[in-house]
Amino acid sequence: MKTLLRSTAVLFVLLWSFAFAETITVYKSPTCGCCQEWVALMESAGHSVTVEHPFNLEKTKQQLGVPKALGSCHTAVIKGYLFEGHIPEVDITAFLANPPAGAKGLAVPGMPASSPGMAAPGRAYQGFKVIGFDDQGRYSLVRQY
Amino acid sequence: MRGPKPLVWVLVVGLALAGSVPVVAMAEDDLTPTIAAGRQLFLSAGGYGCQVCHGQVAHGGGQVGGMIRGATLGQFETSLAEVPVMALLAPSLSVTDRLNIVEYLGYLGDLPLVSLTYSDNHWQAQTQALRVGQWAQLVIYNDSFETQALDLTELGLATLEVPPLVTLERLWRPTSASFAVAGVAPIEVMETGVIQK
Numbered sequence: 001m002k003t004l005l006r007s008t009a010v011l012f013v014l015l016w017s018f019a020f021a022e023t024i025t026v027y028k029s030p031t032c033g034c035c036q037e038w039v040a041l042m043e044s045a046g047h048s049v050t051v052e053h054p055f056n057l058e059k060t061k062q063q064l065g066v067p068k069a070l071g072s073c074h075t076a077v078i079k080g081y082l083f084e085g086h087i088p089e090v091d092i093t094a095f096l097a098n099p100p101a102g103a104k105g106l107a108v109p110g111m112p113a114s115s116p117g118m119a120a121p122g123r124a125y126q127g128f129k130v131i132g133f134d135d136q137g138r139y140s141l142v143r144q145y
Numbered sequence: 146m147r148g149p150k151p152l153v154w155v156l157v158v159g160l161a162l163a164g165s166v167p168v169v170a171m172a173e174d175d176l177t178p179t180i181a182a183g184r185q186l187f188l189s190a191g192g193y194g195c196q197v198c199h200g201q202v203a204h205g206g207g208q209v210g211g212m213i214r215g216a217t218l219g220q221f222e223t224s225l226a227e228v229p230v231m232a233l234l235a236p237s238l239s240v241t242d243r244l245n246i247v248e249y250l251g252y253l254g255d256l257p258l259v260s261l262t263y264s265d266n267h268w269q270a271q272t273q274a275l276r277v278g279q280w281a282q283l284v285i286y287n288d289s290f291e292t293q294a295l296d297l298t299e300l301g302l303a304t305l306e307v308p309p310l311v312t313l314e315r316l317w318r319p320t321s322a323s324f325a326v327a328g329v330a331p332i333e334v335m336e337t338g339v340i341q342k
Contacts, residue, residue, distance in 0.1 A: 029193060033230045058192060058193075069310040110200075110207070127207075131310075138290070
């Protein structure tokens, strides 16, 4: 009976992961190590990540429509939405579960020390904002860490 | 915009008492070729630039790398060799690139920093020690989601409209041992030279 329960629980977790797993394209520079750390976190959460190293990353960001003021080192694209910088996975999945009307994506500008991919493993995320941006050029605070 | 008080604060921040010096903007074109090349690399190396970890003018700006104005070639080389996130960038920087970046950081290190930040519904300021007639750099950051105006006419500069989350930089040469900025909270003189966001 215990084995059956354990197996059911494992199956449930797997199905849950698949249900919320996303296909992600990340645009980054080959010289950036912290981007790769962020990618690893997304993969460990069950998402499928494809990494692209464009010749001109800045131009790629412009073409995608990342606001310059929100710039960080990498840009992820999921279901047509943009995710700039070291955004916690939980905020991305929450956004995708219910994207606001007109929303273009989320951003954590710059390189905050205690953000995903920057913070030491196990350390709490703190000292940065997750900012939403829309197709009208407006910003909003999604979460303050 | 809602400031702490609608009056002009005047605080003594400089120590020298030389005569007045005309305020003349230093054009970007006045930078030497090596400093200009270093600036370009600082903004774009690796596709994201040193700025992403150190702030737009190497002032820190609350980012992981902190303030590096005035860093020496030795310090830069050590960081490229020992800091994991910089080690990947190292092979892409030639000896000339490194010298140019250090030249630019040295140029910035010679410019006292005046930080003006809009946060929590008001402007705040910090400054390194200034000297009359010596160029300084104003770094203006709007940490809000609305455009904010900043009246710099008391400094001989134009009033600025600062878009949300944007950092602007201006060169400025103090003409007296004190300065004032309308609507800005009392200006704190930094003793350590390190800007706290």
